[in-house]
Amino acid sequence: xxxxxxxxxxxxxxxxxxxxxxxxxxxxxxxxxxxxxxxxxxxxxxxxxxxxxxxxxxxxxxxxxxxxxxxxxxxxxxxxxxxxxxxxxxxxxxxxxxxxxxxxxxxxxxxxxxxxxxxxxxxxxxxxxxxxxxxxxxxxxxxxxxxxxxxxxxxxxxxxxxxxxxxxxxxxxxxxxxxxxxxxxxxxxxxxxxxxxxxxxxxxxxxxxxxxxxxxxxxxxxxxxxxxxxxxxxxxxxxxxxxxxxxxxxxxxxxxxxxxxxxxxxxxxxxxxxxxxxxxxxxxxxxxxxxxxxxxxxxxxxxxxxxxxxxxxxxxxxxxxxxxxxxxxxxxxxxxxxxxxxxxxxxxxxxxxxxxxxxxxxxxxxxxxxxxxxxxxxxxxxxxxxxxxxxxxxxxxxxxxxxxxxxxxxxxxxxxxxxxxxxxxxxxxxxxxxxxxxxxxxxxxxxxxxxxxxxxxxxxxxxxxxxxxxxxxxxxxxxxxxxxxxxxxxxxxx
Numbered sequence: 001x002x003x004x005x006x007x008x009x010x011x012x013x014x015x016x017x018x019x020x021x022x023x024x025x026x027x028x029x030x031x032x033x034x035x036x037x038x039x040x041x042x043x044x045x046x047x048x049x050x051x052x053x054x055x056x057x058x059x060x061x062x063x064x065x066x067x068x069x070x071x072x073x074x075x076x077x078x079x080x081x082x083x084x085x086x087x088x089x090x091x092x093x094x095x096x097x098x099x100x101x102x103x104x105x106x107x108x109x110x111x112x113x114x115x116x117x118x119x120x121x122x123x124x125x126x127x128x129x130x131x132x133x134x135x136x137x138x139x140x141x142x143x144x145x146x147x148x149x150x151x152x153x154x155x156x157x158x159x160x161x162x163x164x165x166x167x168x169x170x171x172x173x174x175x176x177x178x179x180x181x182x183x184x185x186x187x188x189x190x191x192x193x194x195x196x197x198x199x200x201x202x203x204x205x206x207x208x209x210x211x212x213x214x215x216x217x218x219x220x221x222x223x224x225x226x227x228x229x230x231x232x233x234x235x236x237x238x239x240x241x242x243x244x245x246x247x248x249x250x251x252x253x254x255x256x257x258x259x260x261x262x263x264x265x266x267x268x269x270x271x272x273x274x275x276x277x278x279x280x281x282x283x284x285x286x287x288x289x290x291x292x293x294x295x296x297x298x299x300x301x302x303x304x305x306x307x308x309x310x311x312x313x314x315x316x317x318x319x320x321x322x323x324x325x326x327x328x329x330x331x332x333x334x335x336x337x338x339x340x341x342x343x344x345x346x347x348x349x350x351x352x353x354x355x356x357x358x359x360x361x362x363x364x365x366x367x368x369x370x371x372x373x374x375x376x377x378x379x380x381x382x383x384x385x386x387x388x389x390x391x392x393x394x395x396x397x398x399x400x401x402x403x404x405x406x407x408x409x410x411x412x413x414x415x416x417x418x419x420x421x422x423x424x425x426x427x428x429x430x431x432x433x434x435x436x437x438x439x440x441x442x443x444x445x446x447x448x449x450x451x452x453x454x455x456x457x458x459x460x461x462x463x464x465x466x467x468x469x470x471x472x473x474x475x476x477x478x479x480x481x482x483x484x485x486x487x488x489x490x491x492x493x494x
Contacts, residue, residue: 001027002025002026002027002490003025003026003027003269003270003490003493004026004027004028004029004257004267004268004269004270005018005021005026005027005028005029005268005269005270005271005272006028006029006030006031006257006258006266006268006270006271006272007021007028007029007030007031007272007273007274008031008245008248008258008271008272008273008274008275008280008284009030009031009032009033009039009273009274009275009464010030010032010034010037010038010039010225010239010274011038011039011040011041011274011464011476012039012040012041012055012224012225012228012473012476012477013039013274013463013464013465013476013477013479013480014030014032014039014272014274014463014464015030015037015225015228015229015232016067016228016463016476016477016480016481017272017274017461017463017479017480017483018030018232018237018239018272019067019070019071019228019231019232019235019480020067020070020480020481020483020484021270021272021483021487022232022235022236022237023070023071023235024484024487024489024490025489025490025491026270026490027236027237028232028235028237028238029237029238029239029240029266029268030232030237030238030239030240031240031243031244031245031258031260031266032239032240032241032242032243033242033243033244033245033261033429034241034242034427035241035242036241037225037226037228037229037239037241038053038054038222038225039054039274039428040053040054040055040428040435041053041054041055041221041222041224041225042054042222043220043221043222043225044311044417046311046313046415046417047313047414047415048313048364048365048368048415049311049313049363049364049365049368049370049414049415050219050220050222050362050363050364050370051311051370051372051417052220052221052222052354052356052372053309053311053419054221055221055473056216056221056324056354056356056372057190057214057215057216057324057473058081058214058215058216058217058221058224058473059205059208059209059212059213059214059215059473059474060208060212060473060474060477061075061081061212061215062212063473063474063477063478063481064079064224064477066481067228067231067477068227068231071231071234071235073231073234075227078223078226078227078230079217079218079223079224079227080217080218080219080223081215081216081217081218082215082216082217082218082359082360083213083214083215084213084214084215084216084323084324084359085101085102085103086099086100086101086322087100087101087102087209087213087214087324088100088214088322088324088325088326089322089324089325089326090183090325090326090328091325091326091327091328091404091405092179092182092328093328093329093330094179096114096179098110098114098179098183100183102209102210102213102214104126104210107122108122108123111180114177114179114180115175115176115177115179115180117176117177118174118175118176118177118180121174121175121176122174122175122180122184124174125170125171125174125175125184125203125206126206126207126210128170128174128203129203129204129206129207129210130207132200132201132203132204132207133204133207133208133211135157135201136201136202136204137204137208137469137474139157140446140469142469142478142481142482142485143482143485144451144452144453144468144482144485144486145446145447145449145451145468146447146451146453146455146486147447164199164200164442165199165200166195166196166197166198166199166200167185167187167188167193167195167198167199167200167202167203168181168185168195168196168333169196169200170185170200170203171184171185171203172185178332182328182332184206186326186328187202187203187205187206188202188205188440189305189376190205190472191205191436191440191465191470191471191472191475192304192305192434192435192436192437192439192440192465192471193304193436193439193440193441194305194336194339194340194439195336196333196336196337197340197439197441198439198440198441199440199441199442199445201442201445202440205472208474214324216323216356216359216360218359218360219360219362219363220356220360220363243260243261244260244261245258245259245260245261245275245284246259246260246261246284247259247284247285247286248271248273248280248284248285248457248460249265249267250285250286250289250457253289253456253457253458254457254458254459255268255270255271255457255458255459255460256268256269256459257271258271258284269459269493270459270461270487270493271459271460271461272460272461272462272463272483272487273460273461273462273463273464274463274464275429275464276428276429276430276431276434276437276464276465276466277437277438277449277450277462277464277465277466277467278298278301278431278437278438278466279429279430279431280462280466281293281298281450281456282295282298282431283429285456285457289456289457290456291456292455292456293450293455293456298431301438301444302438302439302441302444303379303381303431303432303434303437303438303439304379304434304435304436304437304438304439304440304471305339305340305376305377305378305379305434305435305436306376306377306378306379306380306420306421306424306432306433306434306435307374307375307376307377307419307421307424307435308374308375308376308377308390308393308394308418308419308420308421309372309373309374309375309418309419310372310373310394310397310398310416310417310418311371311372311416311417311418311419312371312372312373312413312414312415312416312417313364313365313368313369313370313371313413313414313415313416314368314369314371314406314409314412314413314414315367315368315412315413315414316367316368316369316412317357317367317368317369318355318369318405318406319358321353321355321358321369321405321406322355322358323354323355323356323358323359324352324353324354324355325352325353325355325405326350326351326352326353327350327351327352327353327400327404327405328350329348329349329350329351330348331346331348332350335348335349335350336376338378339376339377339378340378340439342378342382343378343379343381343382343383343384344378344382344383344384345377345378345382345384345389345393347396349375349376349396349397349400350375350376351373351374351375351397351400351401352373352374352375353371353372353373353401353405354371354372354373354374355369355370355371356370357369357370368414373397373401375393375397376435377420377421378421379421379432379433379434379435380421380422380425380432380433381432384421386420386421386422387422390418390420391418394418398410398413420433421433421434421435436465436471437464437465437466437471438450438466440470440471445468445469445470446468446469449466449467449468449470450462450466450467450468451467451468452467452468452479452482452483452486453486453487461483461486461487462479463476463479463480463482463483464476464479467479468482469482
């Protein structure tokens with residue numbers, strides 16, 4: 001009889017882990033506390049509009065293709081990925097804009113117009129991003145960091161690419177124009193990091209996007225989730241919804257299954273948690289169990305920001321608005337200090353506006369547009385009462401969008417819903433209501449991050465944003481890929 005594996009959570013990490021375990025001969029059960037799969041990639045259907053709750057940007061599609069290949073299928077059989085150009089339209093408070101492309105010549109031509117004195121520095125950064133990508137993603141992104149010596153081994157490479165410096169420091173040493181510094185350094189925000197403190201290893205995202213492109217899944221990101229569910233069905237796996245895991249059951253210091261909220265025991269020889277890493281260690285194991293990842297250590301840890309997301313649909317369309325638009329506010333460093341250090345709710349903001357109907361009109365009723373706008377905000381370690389602050393903040397964002405990009409927005413809203421850090425805490429069980437778990441600081445990366453094979457409990461494994469290599473769809477999928485290196489083959493489990 002095949003050994004049993006239970007996966008906690010059905011986000012991208014959990015579903016990818018389940019597929020990989022099923023392909024290696026395990027009898028897999030996925031336990032999901034929500035009523036549908038996806039986790040942060042949950043899908044809302046409201047008034048004829050389809051809203052992807054979380055990830056909207058797909059890069060490194062080969063990681064998905066690999067999962068389909070494990071099941072003898074092709075990704076394109078179930079999911080159509082549409083390549084986007086430009087990747088993003090970036091708008092600055094001085095009225096200038098920049099179309100962020102994968103085409104090196106088009107990018108450089110815009111740099112020469114925006115800041116001609118920085119063209120050579122831009123070229124140097126792009127070359128350095130490629131070098132960092134080859135070290136940080138190709139060589140290390142799928143490797144488990146289980147020993148301090150693993151860090152010692154890569155130290156020379158980290159020093160060579162200035163891994164001890166922040167992304168912004170790296171960029172600022174090469175270009176001078178403030179707008180160019182912003183557009184080359186904002187990427188850590190996509191994985192929960194402050195560009196002014198995130199290790200420069202995350203400059204690899206720039207080359208990752210350039211090499212593989214930025215894609216959108218037709219029908220929304222939820223079609224990828226449904227595709228993964230289809231793979232699991234072909235493997236005979238079980239996915240149980242409305243099944244909250246209350247504890248990981250132990251025999252000595254070995255995981256032997258999970259206990260559900262209704263008291264049911266789901267036995268397993270392998271337990272994989274796609275829950276928030278801090279939640280896993282603080283709430284799913286008996287008090288006093290953890291030595292390295294103790295409550296005190298998580299109290300000292302530094303967490304990513306929270307997310308305020310407003311989903312809305314409009315009567316009529318805005319055909320001049322790009323699929324992805326990033327609107328930078330008048331402050332950059334100071335705004336991020338308000339969010340990450342002071343943890344207050346400032347009056348200004350920077351925004352990411354997603355208009356998926358620019359590529360796929362089927363996500364809205366005929367003649368309508370689907371949007372979501374995301375604002376990075378402080379996590380719940382601050383004193384913001386979102387029960388009071390949410391609607392005024394939404395109104396401020398609406399007024400800004402109406403005056404800058406979406407004229408007449410107030411009269412054209414047809415449907416609306418909000419997500420705040422409270423929802424991330426209460427619905428997704430994210431400690432402090434963060435969007436991405438632990439910050440991607442150097443001292444919270446690789447060996448310093450919760451390991452994919454738990455250091456605390458035998459038979460317990462972690463995937464998702466909170467473990468190595470980190471947040472973002474490629475990082476989360478890669479965390480599941482690491483399991484192939486650390487989970488024993490089914491035939492070796494008794």
